[in-house]
Amino acid sequence: MDSKEKFKAGFVALIGKPNVGKSTLLNYILGTKLSIVSPKPQTTRMRILGVKHDKDAQIIFLDTPGIQKGKDILTKTVVESAVASMEEADVIVMVIDAEKGWTKEDDLLLQNYIEKLNKPTILVINKIDKVKKDLLLPLIDLVSKKYDFKEIIPVSAKRGENIDRFLEVLKKYLPESPPLFPEDQITDLPLKFFIAEIIREKIFNNVRDEVPYSVAVEVESIKQGENNPNVIVIDAIIYVEKQSHKGILIGKKGQMLKKIGKEAREELEHLLGKKVYLNLWVKVKERWKEDVRLLKMLGYHYIS
Ligand SMILES: Nc1nc2c(ncn2[C@@H]2O[C@H](COP(=O)(O)OP(=O)(O)OP(=O)(O)O)[C@@H](O)[C@H]2O)c(=O)[nH]1
Numbered sequence: 001m002d003s004k005e006k007f008k009a010g011f012v013a014l015i016g017k018p019n020v021g022k023s024t025l026l027n028y029i030l031g032t033k034l035s036i037v038s039p040k041p042q043t044t045r046m047r048i049l050g051v052k053h054d055k056d057a058q059i060i061f062l063d064t065p066g067i068q069k070g071k072d073i074l075t076k077t078v079v080e081s082a083v084a085s086m087e088e089a090d091v092i093v094m095v096i097d098a099e100k101g102w103t104k105e106d107d108l109l110l111q112n113y114i115e116k117l118n119k120p121t122i123l124v125i126n127k128i129d130k131v132k133k134d135l136l137l138p139l140i141d142l143v144s145k146k147y148d149f150k151e152i153i154p155v156s157a158k159r160g161e162n163i164d165r166f167l168e169v170l171k172k173y174l175p176e177s178p179p180l181f182p183e184d185q186i187t188d189l190p191l192k193f194f195i196a197e198i199i200r201e202k203i204f205n206n207v208r209d210e211v212p213y214s215v216a217v218e219v220e221s222i223k224q225g226e227n228n229p230n231v232i233v234i235d236a237i238i239y240v241e242k243q244s245h246k247g248i249l250i251g252k253k254g255q256m257l258k259k260i261g262k263e264a265r266e267e268l269e270h271l272l273g274k275k276v277y278l279n280l281w282v283k284v285k286e287r288w289k290e291d292v293r294l295l296k297m298l299g300y301h302y303i304s
């Protein structure tokens with residue numbers, strides 16, 4: 001770092017419609033799996049803080065749930081957390097999907113939030129690996145007329161294309177500040193919520209239709225193995241809204257739950273570097289999305 005250049009640090013909110021690749025982008029930048037990802041929209045349900053430590057800057061990303069419509073308390077809470085992240089941020093990064101282009105929802109996001117906040121906003125066009133180059137130029141032209149974006153940067157979060165440039169550009173808009181997080185900290189996400197998220201991701205990736213949206217995961221306990229500190233025993237409850245969903249999640253002869261448990265356990269062992277025993281139970285709890293106490297316990301209110 002040039003000694004004349006001061007260290008920079010600040011908050012960056014990643015926002016956009018569901019499924020555009022916000023969480024994939026964060027994970028690529030951090031070089032680790034922090035925020036869960038799935039091919040289905042509305043995967044992320046709480047704001048996930050991830051810190052990128054560089055020589056000359058500390059970028060504190062806030063990955064947010066895709067802005068969506070819905071009347072239940074869960075959806076309102078989820079959208080609130082995205083809005084709070086935008087309000088907290090020094091810079092807003094709006095993400096769109098190159099293949100889907102600019103949509104009506106993107107107009108609404110601009111009108112309802114970004115224009116009002118009036119903060120430096122960068123537009124990231126993600127998934128460029130899915131489109132031909134000659135289609136990208138007209139899209140860049142179109143979005144540049146939509147708003148006074150400070151920068152428009154095409155990337156592929158999945159392949160890691162143009163991410164270095166994105167980070168360099170982003171740093172320009174961060175305030176001068178000493179680091180805000182200790183060097184060894186990459187998130188503020190409590191371990192039990194992180195584990196619950198990994199389990200929920202496996203459900204999103206294995207179960208179809210409306211069932212993943214009926215699911216919440218509560219990690220009840222995390223204990224060290226009695227005689228072995230390298231073992232973790234985790235007990236978790238999977239809540240579903242309907243009896244029929246419980247049947248689908250458990251599957252024939254318990255096959256589905258076994259598969260979900262195995263995938264979650266293997267990933268947790270990899271991420272935590274310990275042997276994991278994972279006990280999963282499925283419980284029906286109608287209208288859990290309206291149960292404020294439970295929502296808090298599940299972490300959907302933990303920011304405030
Ligand atoms: N081809 C391609 N797919 C991508 C890229 N980035 C993300 N995806 C895929 O897009 C899907 C959605 O990615 P997520 O990162 O979960 O999207 P999100 O914006 O966080 O979605 P929500 O949490 O639902 O708001 C996943 O299947 C990703 O693998 C990319 O650059 N190229």
Ligand SMILES: [Mg+2]
Nearest residue numbers: 022023043044
């Ligand atoms: Mg996400």
